[in-house]
Amino acid sequence: MCAMSQDNGQARWQAIWQSRSGVAPALLPLAWLYGRISSARRWLYIKGWKSIDQLPVPVIVVGNVVVGGAGKTPTVLALVLHLQSKGWRPGVVSRGYGRQGTLPLEVLPDTPASECGDEPALIRRQTGLPVFVARQRAQAARALLARHPEVNLIVCDDGLQHLALGRDLSIAVFDDRGVGNGWLLPAGLLREPWPAHEGSPFSPDLVLHQTSQLHPAHQASATSLPTFFAQRSLAPVAVNALGEQQALTTLAHAQPTAVAGIARPDAFFNMLKAAGLKPRHTTALPDHADSALYGDLLKHHKGTLICTEKDAVKLFELARSQGQTTAARTWAVPLVLQIDPAFFLAVDQHLEPHRRIRPSA
Structure with a gap:
């Protein structure tokens, strides 16, 4: 009941943030206050009254200017693969939202998501790749570099508003919500004023707009900044908790229960339907849901389960702990992100001066 209540709350807020009618206008005084506090904080960094930690290697920050998941992590995954293909040796840092603890921690293959x-x-x-988490991203990055001196570039998953970390390239990611009603939190989706303008302090360098079409006619996140597009779709093959693979179309016959503990569960459910699956049930959990909620799912749904890769981080471990039968019926489907090649060209151009400075890259 608690999980359903939280998820319904997320859905209500998403609806509020898409319109300038209803509840949203009443929240404008709070949005104005939020904007003033945010501007004052930026001003302290611009004037040098708050320090910015500049690392000895290039830093790329991938983040949102809107609340909720807009595709940061899939972008990071695609980006680090590209960087490796260009000879860079990247490492990744993150705050590690929802984790226990705040100090730097190296993420190992068997590190529980709760940690x-x-x-x-x-x-x-x-x-x-080397991945470190800490409440202060710069601490995570310095711990990573100390443990892995071969790393010559840091990618920060989330952190556009974490101004204490110096960055050489920042990328703002949008999804099909665009900027919603265009207002700041809590009246709208925005964490900071938009549109941003090229050359403004702490303005993103590049914008990546993820949508169901590679080149949509309408650009909801319109800005003068260089903007590129990416098409999101589900992979044609799903994988279960035992590592077995099966065509997604084959799973359609099982009429699975679909589960998503992400910022916008309906986005995943709609993608499943677009791929030809008609889930028997859909279960929306809160973003970063507790493992106990996934355990309850396994107890109450004895048929086939299908989830996102993010859910699988917790769900697969639980499924395997309950035996081979449960693990065999618990599936995840990867997200495929087809990014305009011009985006990667722009990234390379931004990094080229750093490559000349650091020939070892």
Whole structure:
């Protein structure tokens, strides 16, 4: 009941943030206050009254200017693969939202998500790259560099508003919500004023707009900043907790129960339907849901389960602990992100001066 209540609350807020009618206008005084506090904080960094930690290697920050997941982690996964192909040796840092503890921690393949956060665990397991988490991203980065001196570039998963970490390239990611009603929190989706303008202090350098079309006619996050597009879709093959693979279309016959503990569960459910699956039930959990909620799912749903890769970080371990039968019926489907090649070209151009300075890259 608690999980359902939290999820319904998320859905209500998402609806409020898409419109300038209803409850949203009443929240504008709070949005104005939020904006003033945010601007004052930025001003302290601009004037040098708050220090910025500049690392000895290039730093790329991938984040949102809107609340809720907009595709940061899939972007990070695609980005580090590209960087490796160009000869860089990247490491990844994150706050590790929802983790226990605040001090720097290295994420290992068997680190529980409760200790490091869902996204860092997913990134470590998929890439094998060094991943560190800490409340202060600069602390995580310095701990990573001390442990892995071969790393010559840091990618920060989330952190556009974490101004204490110096960055050489920042990327703002949007999804099909765009900027919603265009208002700041709590009246709207925005964590900071938008549109941003090229050259403004702490303005993102690049914008990546993820949508169901590679080149949509309408650009909801319109800005003068260089903007690129990525098409999101589900992979044609799902994998279960035993590592077995099966065509997604084959799973359609099982009429699975679909589960998503992400910021916008309906986005995943709609993608499943677009891929030809008609789930018997859909279960929306809160973003970064507690493992106990996934355990309850396994107890009460005895048929096939299908989830996102992020959910699988917790759900697969629980499924395996309950035996081979449970593990065999618990599936995850990867997200495929088809990014405009021009985006990676722009990233390379931003990094080229740093490559000349650090020929070892």
